[in-house]
Amino acid sequence: MKSEVLAVEGWRKVVHFIDDQSGLNAIIAVHDATLGPGCGGCRIYPYASFEAGLEDVKNLSRGMTYKNALGGIPFGGGKAVIFADPKTDKTPEMLRAFGAAVDHLEGLYYTAEDSGVTEADLAMIRSVTPYAAGMEDKGVGGNPSPFTARGVWRGMQAAARAKFGAETLKDLTVSILGVGAVGMELARLIHEEGGRLVVADVNPTAMKEAVERFGAETSTPEDAIALDVDIFAPCALGGSLRQDSVERMQAKIVAGAANNQLKTPDMDQKLHDRGVLYCPDYVINAAGVISVGLEILGTWATEEMNRRIDKIGDRLSEIFERAQAENTPTGAVADKMALEVISKGAKSGVKSTSAA
Structure with a gap:
């Protein structure tokens, strides 16, 4: 897997991941980590361009900074986007590769559900990294x-x-x-x-x-x-x-x-x-x-x-x-x-x- 840290002013860390074998093309953005690790969902969407996906993940991760702060949880703002159509392109290999990308950040970012990602998908991501949440376990947590x-x-x-x-x-x-x-x-x-x-x-x-x-x-x-x-x-x-x-x-x-x-x-x-x-x-x-x-x-x-x-x-x-x-x-x-x-x-x- 190839990774590139993108220089985005005002963001704690933005990383572009590409894995040719699985077809993964993703960006993980952590906007702020003052209160704790970035926390926010992963969105799978067929963006028209790389710039459109980057702009979306920036806006989403910044929103998570404010959301988590006013939600009273000790997390900063983070978000991820995968460039793909969730109906036709999503595969177990792609999800596991995304899990490896999340794990690459060593706890700076926790991922969860967003558009195009299901609880079953998260379980697959979680098989690769502990930094995934939003899965029900014995009545605790689950689909938010x-x-x-x-x-x-x-x-x-x-x-x-x-x-x-x-x-x-x-x-x-x-x-x-x-x-x-x-x-x-x-x-x-x-x-x-x-x-x-x-x-x-x-x-x-x-x-x-x-x-x-x-x-x-x-x-x-x-x-x-x-x-x-x-x-x-x-x-x-x-x-x-x-x-x-x-x-x-x-x-x-x-x-x-x-x-x-x-x-x-x-x-x-x-x-x-x-x-x-x-x-x-x-x-x-x-x-x-908050549930996550x-x-x-x-x-x-x-x-x-x-x-x-x-x-x-x-x-x-x-x-x-x-x-x-x-x-x-x-x-x-x-x-x-x-x-x-x-x-x-x-x-x-x-x-x-x-x-x-």
Whole structure:
């Protein structure tokens, strides 16, 4: 296997791995390791170019730095991408080669699930390296998707209280863009609370399931953000909140599970100016990585996970109150709070447990 350390300013370490025998072409990026080893999932996706994959892994790993800081777990921000189509290119050999790449970093990065990676894939990666988590073992840990969905649901409730004075999501209409593992579970929780659903996905089978199980209406992915609904929940790939789509938005709340929802940082201010309450993505979708973090630390327990998930709503309420008091976009407030946590950790002498 060939590896090349890429010079990326502001990142702790970015490494490009190529293994000709297995077909692996991957980048592992650790953005910050002040609070501990980088921790974040691996995404398998057929990027159009190397530059597109590098930009994605940079954005994702930076988001994990903030997510882990506000999630209260002692990990920095890390992420990995594999250049491949998970439906046609993924092989056991490729996964084991990726495990060897993770192991090459000697604990600087812990990997977990993301788009294109399953719990079974992680088990294969784990056969090569101990630095992989997100697998259920005797009722502990496992697929983080249900935890992520529950955290988004709690965050959505907090946003509804702040924006509408509503105690529940009953009779509110939510447009969900992306009904994969997280989006479908989120739809279930909203439906059981009495909320109304509109779903959009490139997968017609997933949309059909949501219609049959929850009585959801359907939309196209292009129109999901422009519907006359109360809440827009982006739960697919990132970048749905961009100049043209935000201008079409009618929802008063954005609360979804997707990473990197803002196509450009200025969309945070744009949403604020339009009176849209934005739930910063790395705050509302943090439950999955919190589960992975507790699994790595050996402190995972159902009661602790439920407590942590419930605190996501509390943390968002704190962000909303601070944003209102300062007349500042919620994303900027969340960033400031995350940096305060990291700065405090640096001043207290917190050191990464990983290798240099």
